[in-house]
Amino acid sequence: MEEIVDVSYLRRRIRELEEKVEQLRLSRRVLMNLIEKIEKDKTGFFSRLEKENHKLHQENYRYAQRLLRKNRQIVELESKLEDVTTGST
Secondary structure, eight states: OHHHHHHHHHHHHHHHHHHHHHHHHHHHHHHHHHHHHHHHHHHHHHHHHHHHHHHHHHHHHHHHHHHHHHHHHHHHHHHHHHHHHHHOO
């Protein structure tokens, strides 16, 4: 009689453990899917940041070039003005 109870108990315990293993497998799949999604989102985010950084560098370069051209124009105009004012005295 005691062996029957033990076998019955053990079978029930095996079923419980198998269910827990299946739940753990499901949880693991869910977690892996979440990790994959987070990694994909992170990769996309870094890609957007890199594009934005590149765009800002280009805009900064163009702005610096415009400043240099304007500075050259100012120097040329100042030089011409100096020539005109020194030539009339």
